[in-house]
Amino acid sequence: MAGDLTGKIAVITGGASGIGQATAVRFAKEGADIVIGDLKDGDDTIRLVEEQGRKAIFVRTDTTDEAQVDGLIAAAVETFGKVDVCVASAGIASVQGASNIQIRARGGDATYVHNLDTASFTRVIDINVTGVMQTCRAAARQMLAQGEGGSIITIASTAGKIPLAGAAAYCTSKAAVIMLTKVMAKELATTGIRVNAVGPGYTATPMIAGIEDNQPAMDSAMSITPMGRLGTPDEQAAACLFLASSESSFMTGQVLHPAGGQFTG
Ligand SMILES: NC(=O)c1ccc[n+]([C@@H]2O[C@H](COP(=O)([O-])OP(=O)(O)OC[C@H]3O[C@@H](n4cnc5c(N)ncnc54)[C@H](O)[C@@H]3O)[C@@H](O)[C@H]2O)c1
Numbered sequence: 614m615a616g617d618l619t620g621k622i623a624v625i626t627g628g629a630s631g632i633g634q635a636t637a638v639r640f641a642k643e644g645a646d647i648v649i650g651d652l653k654d655g656d657d658t659i660r661l662v663e664e665q666g667r668k669a670i671f672v673r674t675d676t677t678d679e680a681q682v683d684g685l686i687a688a689a690v691e692t693f694g695k696v697d698v699c700v701a702s703a704g705i706a707s708v709q710g711a712s713n714i715q716i717r718a719r720g721g722d723a724t725y726v727h728n729l730d731t732a733s734f735t736r737v738i739d740i741n742v743t744g745v746m747q748t749c750r751a752a753a754r755q756m757l758a759q760g761e762g763g764s765i766i767t768i769a770s771t772a773g774k775i776p777l778a779g780a781a782a783y784c785t786s787k788a789a790v791i792m793l794t795k796v797m798a799k800e801l802a803t804t805g806i807r808v809n810a811v812g813p814g815y816t817a818t819p820m821i822a823g824i825e826d827n828q829p830a831m832d833s834a835m836s837i838t839p840m841g842r843l844g845t846p847d848e849q850a851a852a853c854l855f856l857a858s859s860e861s862s863f864m865t866g867q868v869l870h871p872a873g874g875q876f877t878g
Contacts (some may be wrong), residue, residue: 618858619644622693624686626676626748627703629653631818632768634661635846636700636853641665643854646693650674650685650748651703668693676703676744686751695759698857699752701745702768705820706783708733712821713772713780718830724779734782741786746793753797753806762805764857767794768849769812769868771875775837787812791868798866807865809856814872816844840873 623640627633628649634657637647641662647669649655655671662669670692674685689696706712707724716724749765756763772780773787791810798808815821815834824830824843835841852869855861870876 617643618698618854621645621697621857622648622689622695623698623700623857624648624650624689624696624752625700625702626650626674626682626685626744627701627768628658629655629671631702631820632813632816632846632849632853633700633702634658635850636702637662637669638665639847639850639854640698640857641667641669643858645698645857648672648685648689648693648696650676650682676701676748677739679747682744682747682751685748686755690755696752696755696763697761698764698766699748700766700768700853700857701748703744703748704741704768704786705737707780708736712824712830713777713783714815714821714834715824715827715830717777717779718827718833720829722779724781726781729781737782737786738789741783742789742793745790749793749797749808753801753808756806757801757804762807764861765797765806765808766853766856767808767810769794769810771812771814771870771872773812773868775875794868795866802865807856807861809861809864809866810868811849811852811856812868812870812872813849814838814844814870814875816846816849816871818846837875838873839875839877842873844871844873 629651770787
């Protein structure tokens with residue numbers, strides 16, 4: 614079967630919601646057992662994974678906390694004996710909660726760098742960059758100890774390549790995720806551990822909830838999305854599955870963009 618993950622153990626941060634949740638369910642469909650690390654309760658994801666006939670555990674994890682991230686990987690090993698795949702999906706759009714596209718659609722320059730407070734910037738960097746690094750590091754250490762390779766997948770964004778006025782922290786964080794992914798891929802290239810990124814375009818998850826009722830935000834999003842629609846979490850999960858499976862065995866340091874054609878130009 615393409616994308617077969619039979620017998621694999623996958624750790625997914627941000628697995629309680631959106632892209633992380635869809636990835637957990639898709640991986641379970643392909644035969645993996647799942648470990649979810651999230652700030653939010655993972656009960657729904659556990660139920661959805663179990664409906665696929667697979668096992669799942671939830672470990673409440675703040676990915677900005679080094680010890681909690683190490684504990685997440687340790688819990689995976691304690692319960693399932695190993696870690697084969699790690700998806701670092703935990704992330705935020707902004708400290709305001711609303712997505713960048715919605716904040717920017719309100720107009721004005723309140724979130725431009727010249728008006729940005731340092732705490733708002735560093736909070737996004739802490740979660741989207743340091744949290745991802747700590748997740749990838751813990752997974753890599755475990756995979757190195759196992760000595761059988763593995764697949765680490767970060768969730769970046771097209772915003773890591775497209776500068777969006779008013780979204781400096783987010784764009785900077787996702788550019789950093791792309792570079793972190795590429796550096797780790799080089800460092801681990803001879804170990805059998807592959808490190809790749811999925812860089813979604815606008816995708817219908819709680820992160821951008823309400824965008825379809827916000828015409829200026831939708832217009833702005835669709836103006837850079839040739840397919841003219843939002844992506845689905847399942848479409849992002851499919852890219853994660855490809856990178857997790859042996860179907861992508863010769864790929865490392867790459868970024869896949871399920872983004873409705875944002876980079877066709
Ligand atoms: N939805 C989009 O349009 C879109 C586009 C590009 C990239 N992304 C990226 O995809 C990833 C997943 O986002 P989503 O759209 O599924 O959003 P989401 O809000 O549905 O899911 C994000 C999850 O991350 C968790 N989280 C946040 N901070 C955390 C922390 N410190 N520790 C542990 N968990 C934490 C949240 O609780 C939530 O469950 C993010 O990295 C996001 O930046 C999303």
